[in-house]
Amino acid sequence: MVSGETRKADDASVALAVSTVIFALRRDEASGLATVWLPLVRRIREPFDGLWALPGGPLGAAEDLATAAGRTLGETTGLIPGYLEQLYAFGNADRSPGPRVVSIVYWALVQSEEAERASVGENVQWFPADDLPALAFDHNLIVDYALWRLRNKMEYSRIAHAFLGETFTLTQLREVHEAVRGRPLDPANFRRFIEGSDAVVATDQRVTGTRHRPPRLYRYNTSIDLADQGPLSRLNERREP
Amino acid sequence: MVSGETRKADDASVALAVSTVIFALRRDEASGLATVWLPLVRRIREPFDGLWALPGGPLGAAEDLATAAGRTLGETTGLIPGYLEQLYAFGNADRSPGPRVVSIVYWALVQSEEAERASVGENVQWFPADDLPALAFDHNLIVDYALWRLRNKMEYSRIAHAFLGETFTLTQLREVHEAVRGRPLDPANFRRFIEGSDAVVATDQRVTGTRHRPPRLYRYNTSIDLADQGPLSRLNERREP
DNA sequence: TCAAGTAAGGGTCATTACAACCCTAAGTCC
């Protein structure tokens, strides 16, 4: 008959971790097509010593969850995401051998240029999101879910610009959608769709030096953004069958 | 450079709680219209002593998160939900005075008849979801978010039957949608929509004793359900702007 | 200097989803 907010868990050995699935796009030199990649971190202790895992770490004492996700991501990979949203809390009793771990997982997007700059070494590497090796814990499941959320959300939301810089052409924006959704989109229809939603604002600049008609540069319409995540805003989710 | 899955939080005083927002429909005697209600539990200790709060409790040592949500819900309210899904993990550092609490919140639906049977007393009461008093912690925010998720999901998903019994008429199903979405729906269009999706299967039974043409009873098409929650199934979410 | 090549950017048209609306069917009630 009592709300349990302030009771402690009976078993104090439940550890709380925060992890982040962060995506960037990479262009394949051969085909010219972009695909979705993510950085993973090699574990250097048991369990799953030597396997690849999501970047993450423990929750700081006075730290919000999203802050912890950003901080641990930065500490392990050096990346600063342009978009960050809670994905799911994974806490099945059998998801980890040894002591019980509940992971609150975030998913994030980062610009390609930013991704290039980030530290990569023996213990941090980028992998193609739909062709991963066996990961530590239930992290394959987590990545699959995050990838599905990304694809789903790309269809109704305005997150694509988090993969791009300040300004971009509609073709670049279309290529982001094509990379995530995995199929080509009609350029004319895409243009009409984007300009119909006021997701984007035309600048008066154009890209010169291409071998064709110079495309106009666009900027994201930040007057709609406001807050973009979680329970504070209703701008961020929509459907699934 | 290390995945933090098995490290403990620096501050062991972070408590992990599981709470549930559970909705049922109630028909207003006067207007005949149904609205969304939820049960709350009165707190009997500090902080927020005497205020109403969501049912919940601590996570058991070897217990999955959803199991803990169902268990604590049953212990405090006696309700057994027909639908249960994770909502969000609330963990802002300032969401509770005193020791740090991270709450993993679930949302659930229960049949009206089941809701009637459940224990109600001085410390458990039902409230209309749109018109709540000031609740303990950030629970007003949580309920608002859950309500928004319910309304959103009702538009693309097949969860409405969780408010109803084994069999039901299309008018009953339509009234559920109307109650949640808060506006009347065209009966003919609704019928076509539902029969077009194979969400529902006609039985050969009809309801007799009404003062009009006897309506056919339907049953939900369980061959599509399979799993319905979380990362294990892709059947459960969709859009938001 | 000019033709070929390429993507930008604007348009049309057929198909489809959906909302508004109408009409008949099949019971009960008086």
Next chain:
DNA sequence: GGACTTAGGGTTGTAATGACCCTTACTTGA
């Protein structure tokens, strides 16, 4: 038997979407 009520089926107009076409404006190569 006639009025009343909801079930349940149909039609029509409109908006959204995909497939496709055409012109524009630049670069490149002959």
